Amino acid sequence: MNYEVVVGFSVNPEISWTKVPAFRAGQKLSAQAEVAISGTSLDVCLGVQACGSRPLLIGAVGLNDPFNMVIEVGLQKQDIAHLLLPVRKRTCLASIEPETERHLSFKPPVVKVEPAIVESALKNAKPEFQVVTGLMSDRNEIALAETLLANGYGIKVLNPREALTADKKTFERVAALADWLFLNRFEAAAYLDCQPNELTLESLKSFLALGVKKVIVTCDGDGALAADCNGWSVQMPSFHFGEKVGDKGAGDCLLGFYLGSLIKGYCLNDAFQLAIIAAGIKVTRPGTTNIPSFKEVLAQVALKEVG
Numbered sequence: 001m002n003y004e005v006v007v008g009f010s011v012n013p014e015i016s017w018t019k020v021p022a023f024r025a026g027q028k029l030s031a032q033a034e035v036a037i038s039g040t041s042l043d044v045c046l047g048v049q050a051c052g053s054r055p056l057l058i059g060a061v062g063l064n065d066p067f068n069m070v071i072e073v074g075l076q077k078q079d080i081a082h083l084l085l086p087v088r089k090r091t092c093l094a095s096i097e098p099e100t101e102r103h104l105s106f107k108p109p110v111v112k113v114e115p116a117i118v119e120s121a122l123k124n125a126k127p128e129f130q131v132v133t134g135l136m137s138d139r140n141e142i143a144l145a146e147t148l149l150a151n152g153y154g155i156k157v158l159n160p161r162e163a164l165t166a167d168k169k170t171f172e173r174v175a176a177l178a179d180w181l182f183l184n185r186f187e188a189a190a191y192l193d194c195q196p197n198e199l200t201l202e203s204l205k206s207f208l209a210l211g212v213k214k215v216i217v218t219c220d221g222d223g224a225l226a227a228d229c230n231g232w233s234v235q236m237p238s239f240h241f242g243e244k245v246g247d248k249g250a251g252d253c254l255l256g257f258y259l260g261s262l263i264k265g266y267c268l269n270d271a272f273q274l275a276i277i278a279a280g281i282k283v284t285r286p287g288t289t290n291i292p293s294f295k296e297v298l299a300q301v302a303l304k305e306v307g
Contacts, residue, residue, distance in 0.1 A: 001054075001081075001124070001125070002054070002124075002125060002127075003055060003056035003081060003126075004048070004053040004128045004129065004263050005053060005056070005127055005128065005129045005263075006121065006122060006125050006127045006130045006131070006148065006154075007048075007055055007058070007131040007132075008041055008058035008059070008132055008133075008144075009058055009060035009144060009148070010039035010040040010041040010042070010092075010133050010134045011037060011038075011039035011057060011071055011075070011082075011092075012037065012039050012067070012091065012094055013037055013071060013093055014035070014037060014038035014093075015035055015095045015096070016033065016096050016097075016098060017032070017033055017095065017096070018034075018098060018099060019031055019032045020097055037070065037071055037074035039092075040133035040252045041059065041133045041134070041252075042080070043252030043256065043291070044131060044159075044255050044259075045080050045256065046256060047255065047256015047257045047278065048257075048260040048263075049079075049256075050256070050257065050292065050294050051256075051257060051259075051260025051261055051264055051294050053260050053263045055080065055256075056083065056125050056127070057083070058084075058085060058121060059071060059083070059084045060092075060110060060144060061084045061085065061087075061088060061092075062086060062108065064086070065086075065091035068086075068091055083121055085117060085118075087112050087113060087144060088108045088111065089109055091108070092106060092107045094106070109140060110141050110143070110144050113140065113144050119147065119150060122150060126153065126154075128154045128155065128263060129154045129157055129263075130150075130153055130155070130157070131148075131156075131157040131158075131255075131259070132145045132157070133252065134159060135160045135161060135164055136161050136164055137164040137166075137167040137170050145158075145174065145177075149174075149177040156177065157181075157255075158174065158175060158177070158178035159181075159252075159255065162186050162187045164187075165188070166190040166191070171191060172210055175207075175211070176210065176211055178212055179212060179213050180214040181207050182216050183207075183215070183216070183218070184251050185218065185220065188207070188217045191207075197222075199219065201235055203225075204225060204226075204227040204233070208228075214226070215228075216255075216258070218251045219238075222237075223236045223237040223238040223276060224236050224238075224272070224276060226268075226272060228268075232268060236272055236273060238279075238280060239276050239277045239280030239281075239300070240280060241277075250279040250283045251279070253282040253292075257274055257275040257278040257279070257294075257297070258274075258275035260294075261275060273301070274297055274301070277300050278291070278292050281297065281300065
């Protein structure tokens with residue numbers, strides 16, 4: 001079956017704790033817990049799906065790990081086509097306390113790579129975009145990413161973590177495999193040796209010099225910057241919609257909506273604006289996977305035009 005977008009490799013169970021009382025050493029606390037699934041790759045897939053396109057999520061999990069069933073059931077409920085690769089020592093896990101903004105993350109290492117399986121998935125999917133999100137600087141993580149950034153299929157999009165962009169030589173080597181770069185302001189600043197609030201459209205030329213065709217940098221409450229190798233550039237202001245709850249997942253939502261809008265046929269600027277609006281709605285919602293629908297985004301576009 002064909003899929004317009006193939007995304008890897010971040011998906012994991014997430015426990016969200018609320019109504020957590022004050023802590024004393026040795027005390028057993030009573031709190032409310034919700035178990036769901038999250039991950040940067042999942043958020044991108046949900047954004048793509050909201051635009052009416054079909055994503056395939058390739059997740060890196062542990063071999064015979066009991067948490068895999070949580071991921072499997074969660075993806076089925078959200079109707080996300082998926083392929084779970086047992087390549088980690090154990091399956092990743094996240095725990096969050098929204099009220100205190102305390103986030104805990106368990107990310108075991110990749111211990112093997114399955115290039116033949118990923119190659120087969122790409123061959124069958126024939127994607128327009130192949131995306132790697134949340135990439136760290138670990139050698140095995142990069143080797144796994146390289147299987148998804150293979151030539152001969154769609155546009156290759158790389159979303160690195162700050163730990164990778166700070167490792168300049170490694171980042172430059174991996175960036176050479178990508179067509180597009182998608183970063184937040186902290187990831188970009190780590191490579192450029194500047195402060196996050198100092199980024200401008202001119203700054204993006206340093207990334208284009210690496211040989212990529214397009215770079216997008218999200219700037220939290222200040223919108224986003226984008227430029228390509230053909231001279232197109234835009235600084236898009238942020239979209240404010242209601243009370244902000246948190247930024248978690250907003251950048252991934254933006255990327256998913258941007259790709260999904262391009263697939264629907266929107267031009268670069270319009271797709272970018274739709275993605276910015278989607279992210280603006282996303283930050284008003286708790287949790288990481290509460291992605292707005294395409295209809296909600298279009299409704300806000302109509303309100304802006306009337307206003």
